[in-house]
Amino acid sequence: MHKYSRNKLISVRREDKNTLIVHGVLDDDIYGIEQNVRISIPDLEVLEINGKWNRWTTPECPRAIPVLQEAVGFRIEEEGFSGKVHKIIGRKACRHHANLLLECCYSAKEAALIAKWEDKKAENKGLTFKDFINGETKNTAPAQVEKPASAGRDFVQRDEVKKKSFNKKEEGGTIIDLHMHSSPASPCSSVPVDQLIYDAKSIGLDGICLTDHNYVWDKDVVDELRQKHEFIILRGNEITTDQGDMLVFGLYKDIQGIIRLEDLRKEVDKAGGFIIVAHPFRGFLVFNVGELGLTPEKAMERPLFKYVDAVEVLNGKVTEKENSFALKVAEGLGLPVTGGSDAHEVSEVGTYATVFPVSVKDENDLINALKTGNYSPIAFKKEREKIKR
Amino acid sequence: MDNILSFLRNRCTSVEEIDEHTLKSTCRLQDTLMDAVVEITVRLPDLEITDVKGEVYRSCRKECRESADYLRKITGVRIGPGMLKIIKGLIGEISGCKQLVFMVEECCHGVILSFTKESLVDAPRPRDIEEAKEFYAEMVRENVRLYNRCAAFAPGSSLVEGFDLQENS
Numbered sequence: 031m032h033k034y035s036r037n038k039l040i041s042v043r044r045e046d047k048n049t050l051i052v053h054g055v056l057d058d059d060i061y062g063i064e065q066n067v068r069i070s071i072p073d074l075e076v077l078e079i080n081g082k083w084n085r086w087t088t089p090e091c092p093r094a095i096p097v098l099q100e101a102v103g104f105r106i107e108e109e110g111f112s113g114k115v116h117k118i119i120g121r122k123a124c125r126h127h128a129n130l131l132l133e134c135c136y137s138a139k140e141a142a143l144i145a146k147w148e149d150k151k152a153e154n155k156g157l158t159f160k161d162f163i164n165g166e167t168k169n170t171a172p173a174q175v176e177k178p179a180s181a182g183r184d185f186v187q188r189d190e191v192k193k194k195s196f197n198k199k200e201e202g203g204t205i206i207d208l209h210m211h212s213s214p215a216s217p218c219s220s221v222p223v224d225q226l227i228y229d230a231k232s233i234g235l236d237g238i239c240l241t242d243h244n245y246v247w248d249k250d251v252v253d254e255l256r257q258k259h260e261f262i263i264l265r266g267n268e269i270t271t272d273q274g275d276m277l278v279f280g281l282y283k284d285i286q287g288i289i290r291l292e293d294l295r296k297e298v299d300k301a302g303g304f305i306i307v308a309h310p311f312r313g314f315l316v317f318n319v320g321e322l323g324l325t326p327e328k329a330m331e332r333p334l335f336k337y338v339d340a341v342e343v344l345n346g347k348v349t350e351k352e353n354s355f356a357l358k359v360a361e362g363l364g365l366p367v368t369g370g371s372d373a374h375e376v377s378e379v380g381t382y383a384t385v386f387p388v389s390v391k392d393e394n395d396l397i398n399a400l401k402t403g404n405y406s407p408i409a410f411k412k413e414r415e416k417i418k419r
Numbered sequence: 420m421d422n423i424l425s426f427l428r429n430r431c432t433s434v435e436e437i438d439e440h441t442l443k444s445t446c447r448l449q450d451t452l453m454d455a456v457v458e459i460t461v462r463l464p465d466l467e468i469t470d471v472k473g474e475v476y477r478s479c480r481k482e483c484r485e486s487a488d489y490l491r492k493i494t495g496v497r498i499g500p501g502m503l504k505i506i507k508g509l510i511g512e513i514s515g516c517k518q519l520v521f522m523v524e525e526c527c528h529g530v531i532l533s534f535t536k537e538s539l540v541d542a543p544r545p546r547d548i549e550e551a552k553e554f555y556a557e558m559v560r561e562n563v564r565l566y567n568r569c570a571a572f573a574p575g576s577s578l579v580e581g582f583d584l585q586e587n588s
Contacts, residue, residue: 032435033435033442036431036528039427041424041426041428058532059536060539087555089551089555093570094571123569124569136521137428140428270504270505272509312500313500332465333495349562
């Protein structure tokens with residue numbers, strides 16, 4: 031049975047030697063959108079945008095229209111153009127308008143290529159488009175297909191199902207926010223590392239782990255930060271795999287691009303490190319669970335859980351339902367559970383953290399503590415507020 | 420000649436329910452320079468991509484004519500937040516054909532939007548604008564991640580009036 035359709039129609043005409051006029055229409059079962067965009071041919075710069083809604087959902091969707099103007103001045107060929115459209119137009123205006131704008135811009139890019147060919151053809155009548163385009167673009171050599179690797183794990187005992195309680199810190203214990211992002215190491219974060227540390231310290235955390243996306247912090251730099259702020263600062267890494275984001279500790283290899291989770295497991299085992307699956311059900315419960323039919327039992331069958339040592343069950347960027355679903359799955363599998371704010375903004379630091387009953391002062395302590403499985407996540411800020419009252 | 424188009428693009432993405440546990444999402448592109456189709460099969464409830472097929476019928480770019488086979492690398496990826504980064508990371512560079520990668524993304528978005536449509540169709544029809552506002556305000560309270568993710572749910576919008584990020588997270 032048919033469930034959904036989206037149609038997009040983009041037409042581009044050349045207004046003059048240097049300008050393209052693009053008209054885009056998006057029509058799907060939910061939305062109806064139109065855009066008119068003027069784009070310069072020589073530098074592919076967005077000169078003007080006019081957008082309108084024909085059909086929309088919330089009563090506040092029309093607020094998106096004025097924000098479209100923020101894309102004026104964007105250049106289609108500049109690095110990170112589509113990311114910028116997603117981030118600025120998608121997040122501040124509307125992601126469906128961003129989708130149509132990208133479609134309009136990439137169509138304009140093709141039209142500009144045709145325009146340039148037409149101009150060249152005026153000098154060289156025999157020039158075919160194919161010959162022209164092969165002179166303009168480079169081919170990318172295909173890479174080798176990666177071989178699958180087997181996983182190995184020696185310290186997580188599946189048969190040991192431990193019920194985790196959200197304990198507060200014991201005498202001599204340590205509370206660490208295991209998941210946070212700083213700017214500019216994580217382009218998605220707006221908090222400079224010094225600010226992150228200052229905030230973590232001021233709200234009463236004992237330490238933090240810097241888990242920037244696919245980013246390895248230099249040991250000396252982190253040592254300096256530790257001394258400067260007199261605070262426990264540890265290195266981690268949030269690595270994107272084919273099975274989602276993983277918080278990795280004890281592996282200081284610069285991994286770029288997307289790695290297969292099986293391969294990451296191998297690397298981490300070689301380094302004697304530890305893997306926590308980050309926000310494993312982020313976004314999966316946006317639609318009600320019944321619609322997808324996802325149960326904790328079914329979720330436990332996901333292959334990714336074979337390759338991780340612990341599960342992040344309190345993450346500041348997901349819903350309460352998604353966190354409690356992750357907890358049910360982790361408990362069912364007998365995997366240890368952790369918490370981390372996933373802070374990208376100042377206000378988010380320390381929302382959640384992990385309580386270790388032992389002292390954790392450096393990265394070795396952290397790995398050893400993680401491998402014991404004896405720790406629990408905490409809604410740190412809420413607990414702190416309760417104590418204050 | 421005035422008013423003659425220099426480029427025209429037509430893209431259609433459609434999602435079909437094959438059976439209770441399987442969806443098929445197809446993106447068909449026809450424009451002045453390219454004619455191609457990408458089809459993904461998705462298994463519920465995990466929204467896992469179990470099969471990907473791509474065919475380029477017409478393209479002046481060699482890298483696009485030869486890339487469809489690389490799409491298979493995304494088999495096993497789950498549709499959901501963060502999928503674009505994973506898809507681009509797995510096939511973006513090796514395929515060399517941005518259009519095919521974009522078509523995979525469109526197929527995935529189609530699957531998500533098919534569920535959005537279902538939720539909206541199943542929701543009670545608001546009798547007036549106040550009821551509509553309350554429906555969407557509740558949606559943000561339920562899914563805190565939606566807060567500040569678009570103009571409608573940004574500070575200043577009536578849908579998030581009085582919304583306390585800390586209380587709702």
